[in-house]
Amino acid sequence: MMYSEKVMDHFMNPRNVGEIEDADGVGQVGNAKCGDIMKMYLKIEDGVIVDAKFKTFGCGAAVASSSMATEMIKGKTIKEAEQITNKDVLEALGGLPPVKIHCSVLAQEAIAAALEDYRRRNGLVEDTRYEGCNGCCGGCGAYQNEEHE
Amino acid sequence: MQNQVIYFDHAATTYVKPEVLEAMLPYFTQEYGNASSVYSIGRSNRKAIEDARETVARCIGAMPTEIYFTGSGTEADNWAIKGTALAHSSKGKHIITSTIEHPAVLAPCEFLQKQGYEITYVPVDKDGIVNPEDVEKAIRPDTILVTIMMANNEIGTIQPIKEIAQICKKHGIIFHTDAVQAAGNIPIDVKDLGVDLLSISGHKFYGPKGTGVLYIRKGVKIENLIHGGHQERNRRAGTENVPGIVGLAKALELATQNLDVHYEKLYKLRERALKGIFDKIPHVRLNGHREKRLPGNLNVSFSFVEGESILLMLDMKGIKASSGSACTSGSLDPSHILLAIGLPHELAHGSIRLTFGEANTEEEVDYLVDCLAEIVDKLRRMSPLYEDFIKGECGK
Numbered sequence: 001m002m003y004s005e006k007v008m009d010h011f012m013n014p015r016n017v018g019e020i021e022d023a024d025g026v027g028q029v030g031n032a033k034c035g036d037i038m039k040m041y042l043k044i045e046d047g048v049i050v051d052a053k054f055k056t057f058g059c060g061a062a063v064a065s066s067s068m069a070t071e072m073i074k075g076k077t078i079k080e081a082e083q084i085t086n087k088d089v090l091e092a093l094g095g096l097p098p099v100k101i102h103c104s105v106l107a108q109e110a111i112a113a114a115l116e117d118y119r120r121r122n123g124l125v126e127d128t129r130y131e132g133c134n135g136c137c138g139g140c141g142a143y144q145n146e147e148h149e
Numbered sequence: 150m151q152n153q154v155i156y157f158d159h160a161a162t163t164y165v166k167p168e169v170l171e172a173m174l175p176y177f178t179q180e181y182g183n184a185s186s187v188y189s190i191g192r193s194n195r196k197a198i199e200d201a202r203e204t205v206a207r208c209i210g211a212m213p214t215e216i217y218f219t220g221s222g223t224e225a226d227n228w229a230i231k232g233t234a235l236a237h238s239s240k241g242k243h244i245i246t247s248t249i250e251h252p253a254v255l256a257p258c259e260f261l262q263k264q265g266y267e268i269t270y271v272p273v274d275k276d277g278i279v280n281p282e283d284v285e286k287a288i289r290p291d292t293i294l295v296t297i298m299m300a301n302n303e304i305g306t307i308q309p310i311k312e313i314a315q316i317c318k319k320h321g322i323i324f325h326t327d328a329v330q331a332a333g334n335i336p337i338d339v340k341d342l343g344v345d346l347l348s349i350s351g352h353k354f355y356g357p358k359g360t361g362v363l364y365i366r367k368g369v370k371i372e373n374l375i376h377g378g379h380q381e382r383n384r385r386a387g388t389e390n391v392p393g394i395v396g397l398a399k400a401l402e403l404a405t406q407n408l409d410v411h412y413e414k415l416y417k418l419r420e421r422a423l424k425g426i427f428d429k430i431p432h433v434r435l436n437g438h439r440e441k442r443l444p445g446n447l448n449v450s451f452s453f454v455e456g457e458s459i460l461l462m463l464d465m466k467g468i469k470a471s472s473g474s475a476c477t478s479g480s481l482d483p484s485h486i487l488l489a490i491g492l493p494h495e496l497a498h499g500s501i502r503l504t505f506g507e508a509n510t511e512e513e514v515d516y517l518v519d520c521l522a523e524i525v526d527k528l529r530r531m532s533p534l535y536e537d538f539i540k541g542e543c544g545k
Contacts, residue, residue: 028533033494035455035483037533057453057454057532059457
């Protein structure tokens with residue numbers, strides 16, 4: 001497995017590891033069966049992400065993607081953070097091996113899930129579950145606090 | 150120790166011992182003649198090959214005419230399985246294997262399945278051991294081959310080969326065993342085991358890569374796999390890899406002579422590592438049978454963390470280990486072997502394999518244990534699974 005220096009740096013010295021006790025938005029994506037779980041905590045003031053922390057169960061690429069993603073959204077407005085894609089995370093990491101691209105996707109989804117949670121807590125959204133959703137993917141964050149597989 | 154390379158991946162491959170390399174060297178530069186030629190440097194090569202064949206035969210209790218050199222353990226497995234299938238298809242097209250075989254056995258079986266053969270996979274118990282009764286129950290009138298590995302590459306479990314061989318003999322079915330991990334670590338006597346076909350790979354016991362052996366018991370009919378010249382008594386074509394053959398034989402000879410010392414040394418290192426890990430790290434599981442396993446194999450699962458992360462951090466500390474089979478490191482699926490012994494996916498993802506070798510020391514093992522304790526703790530601190538677990542514990 002060949003990782004870039006940047007990936008190894010963010011894996012060995014991950015930024016923003018931890019929890020935020022009074023977080024304004026928390027999102028968790030992935031599942032243990034696939035070997036990757038990312039949990040992201042956001043502190044939001046006046047529409048700006050003032051702090052971000054993460055906890056990740058997963059491979060080197062998953063940890064590095066989480067670390068990089070939290071670095072990228074800190075200080076950004078919600079709108080700016082939403083525009084960050086997995087490609088941006090990938091680019092910032094200097095690329096990932098093909099089998100690990102999904103880790104950067106997971107990072108994008110973790111940001112989205114945490115922001116979704118923030119909106120729901122603040123009554124900013126209607127229920128966004130699409131018809132037929134059973135909450136299994138966890139990607140939208142809609143079932144954040146409910147029991148599902 | 151941080152700047153040294155500490156190698157705990159001997160099941161993946163081993164270094165070549167100096168005595169082995171020394172035995173091989175003349176056949177690269179001086180004795181380079183083709184063994185099929187009549188002139189003297191060709192003839193001396195012929196003799197070197199036949200001497201090597203005698204050595205290998207002696208080491209595993211076979212006759213020299215039952216030993217065939219191949220290009221790898223994988224080739225030996227392919228030859229045994231496809232060769233038997235082709236030679237006996239008029240009797241039937243049913244093959245029995247296990248759920249924990251190496252890809253070198255599983256992939257040929259899958260290939261044959263596409264050609265119209267039927268494959269039955271017998272399960273293993275929670276320790277990774279095949280029950281011979283399950284093999285007997287799986288036998289049908291059209292069964293032509295049973296192939297069960299002697300020792301597992303990931304969890305090191307040693308299978309009841311003798312019992313399975315007796316069952317096959319009773320039913321008149323050819324029995325092959327992949328002994329690639331066993332050779333050089335535990336005694337192999339083909340006559341005592343009662344096997345018909347047995348595969349070996351040179352680079353697992355301090356011999357060169359690109360070398361293998363298939364033992365074919367006298368009287369067992371299998372088709373050839375590689376067609377061409379008349380080498381290996383018309384059974385395996387291709388100009389002989391003379392230095393490789395000489396090296397494999399020398400390595401197997403050394404391994405067989407030192408087997409007791411080797412076993413004792415690796416067993417002690419393994420037990421030291423096992424004790425250290427269980428003493429210092431909570432929430433650990435040993436995979437594979439506690440005693441019926443290769444002396445140098447340790448496979449453990451750490452709850453709440455992922456194996457690749459552990460390996461990367463170990464690598465930064467100079468320690469080389471493996472997570473599942475090195476052959477599957479390009480894939481994301483957890484090891485089929487760990488799933489077969491009933492591990493849930495998350496624990497299978499959190500497994501590492503440590504395989505000790507003759508040059509390892511107790512100091513290296515102690516350093517490994519310290520590093521592992523530090524790494525697992527660091528990874529657990531950033532694991533949401535561990536967070537959930539701790540919160541659950543506190544809530545009780």
